[in-house]
Amino acid sequence: MPEPSQPAIALYVSSVSGKLVARHGASSAGLQVYIGAERTPGKPDEVIWHTEEIIPIPLAEYERFRREYDRHLNATPPNLKRHDKAAYDAYLAQLAAREAAAAAKATPTETTEPPKE
Numbered sequence: 001m002p003e004p005s006q007p008a009i010a011l012y013v014s015s016v017s018g019k020l021v022a023r024h025g026a027s028s029a030g031l032q033v034y035i036g037a038e039r040t041p042g043k044p045d046e047v048i049w050h051t052e053e054i055i056p057i058p059l060a061e062y063e064r065f066r067r068e069y070d071r072h073l074n075a076t077p078p079n080l081k082r083h084d085k086a087a088y089d090a091y092l093a094q095l096a097a098r099e100a101a102a103a104a105k106a107t108p109t110e111t112t113e114p115p116k117e
């Protein structure tokens with residue numbers, strides 16, 4: 001069975017610390033989803049920032065919420081940082097390297113003992 005095609009991506013963005021931007025058209029369990037940020041559980045006034053995350057915005061989502069995304073991108077100073085595909089690919093490679101390093105660290109190394117006589 002062939003893999004479903006990936007949606008076309010309109011832009012790649014990351015959060016700017018202190019500038020909370022909702023992911024337009026997205027919610028999880030009735031809670032608002034934010035780009036590169038999340039509310040601290042039990043402390044809704046506190047925000048955990050993930051400014052290093054680069055989020056792809058699908059073309060269909062951007063077309064539907066173009067005005068909102070453009071307003072955040074064109075604000076002075078901007079509320080979102082725009083990235084290109086190369087930066088997104090580098091971010092994904094960095095994530096894969098971190099995961100591989102964590103997996104290697106978690107996997108015990110095999111030791112061979114000399115045969116007993």
